[in-house]
Amino acid sequence: MHDVAAEKVEGAAPAEFPVPAGCYAQNVVSVRHYTDRLFSFRITRPQSFRFRSGEFVMIGLPNAAKPVFRAYSVASPAWDDELEFYSIKVPDGPLTRHLQKIRPGDTVLMRQKSTGTLVLDALTPAKRLWMIATGTGVAPFASLIRDPETYDKFEEVVLANTCRDVAELAYGNELVAALKDDPLIGEFAAGRLRYVAATTREASPLMGRITARIADGSLFAGLGLAPFDPTVDRVMICGSMEMLKDVKALVEAAGLEEGSVAEPGQFVVERAFVG
Numbered sequence: 001m002h003d004v005a006a007e008k009v010e011g012a013a014p015a016e017f018p019v020p021a022g023c024y025a026q027n028v029v030s031v032r033h034y035t036d037r038l039f040s041f042r043i044t045r046p047q048s049f050r051f052r053s054g055e056f057v058m059i060g061l062p063n064a065a066k067p068v069f070r071a072y073s074v075a076s077p078a079w080d081d082e083l084e085f086y087s088i089k090v091p092d093g094p095l096t097r098h099l100q101k102i103r104p105g106d107t108v109l110m111r112q113k114s115t116g117t118l119v120l121d122a123l124t125p126a127k128r129l130w131m132i133a134t135g136t137g138v139a140p141f142a143s144l145i146r147d148p149e150t151y152d153k154f155e156e157v158v159l160a161n162t163c164r165d166v167a168e169l170a171y172g173n174e175l176v177a178a179l180k181d182d183p184l185i186g187e188f189a190a191g192r193l194r195y196v197a198a199t200t201r202e203a204s205p206l207m208g209r210i211t212a213r214i215a216d217g218s219l220f221a222g223l224g225l226a227p228f229d230p231t232v233d234r235v236m237i238c239g240s241m242e243m244l245k246d247v248k249a250l251v252e253a254a255g256l257e258e259g260s261v262a263e264p265g266q267f268v269v270e271r272a273f274v275g
Ligand SMILES: Cc1cc2nc3c(=O)[nH]c(=O)nc-3n(C[C@H](O)[C@H](O)[C@H](O)COP(=O)(O)OP(=O)(O)OC[C@H]3O[C@@H](n4cnc5c(N)ncnc54)[C@H](O)[C@@H]3O)c2cc1C
Pocket: 056, 068, 070, 071, 072, 073, 074, 086, 087, 088, 090, 092, 093, 094, 095, 096, 097, 135, 136, 139, 140, 270, 271, 272, 273, 274, 275
């Protein structure tokens, strides 16, 4: 049996702040900054930590007796031996004003339980899976597009990633580009993963809110596909509260029914942040 308590000292926190109960303390392996608002980082994975691709965990820093924890989608797939996260930098954010300064070798705290609705098990079988993301909402889909199970369950996968500016698309763009050469996933994704990257506030080849592109049909026309159809399509949605509300209304108008882990359905939603 694996000893969780022993694992807590792996990547030990500074001695003045003991690792809180129910948390792992892990080492930062790498950090990559994309813009002044966005970065990604990878940490060591506790041997006993299991999660489903698309789930989120609670992340904190060992910088206080009662550290601030925030929800983070795990951006790496369930099979990866490290854990990847894609993060906003909120200038005065209680967590991210510190988190944005992490470097390899630093310690990150992670609560031991993962959860979330953007999991394959929450959807009933169908031909095509749409992943609709705005901003950091692409993080859970970074996990799912790298999981072979996604391609076992769906013949076609479409990732629609919309950000304000071109630079904010970099993480998603690079991820999809890297998949082509990935020795494990490249073969699954080839010809089956389609990627639609758009901006709303800076000129780029594809512009406009995802809601506008669903409503006017240009999202589907651009891919040579028919609009959402409950017999063909399943949809996962991740973005701000407003975005979720608006995309959900469009998906429901197409006749799809919301699912959950307890009761799988035709679409699922999750907040990329609160507020
Ligand atoms: C289920 C879930 C999953 C999440 N997954 C991620 C993730 O993978 N990556 C990530 O960066 N954040 C994610 N978040 C948001 C995250 O929990 C924190 O809010 C974020 O890290 C900022 O923390 P903070 O303490 O610095 O500021 P907070 O006090 O938490 O936030 C301050 C304000 O910053 C804005 N904000 C917060 N997070 C974001 C964001 N991601 N994008 C744009 N604006 C934001 C909001 O206006 C918020 O009111 C998730 C939230 C939820 C509920």
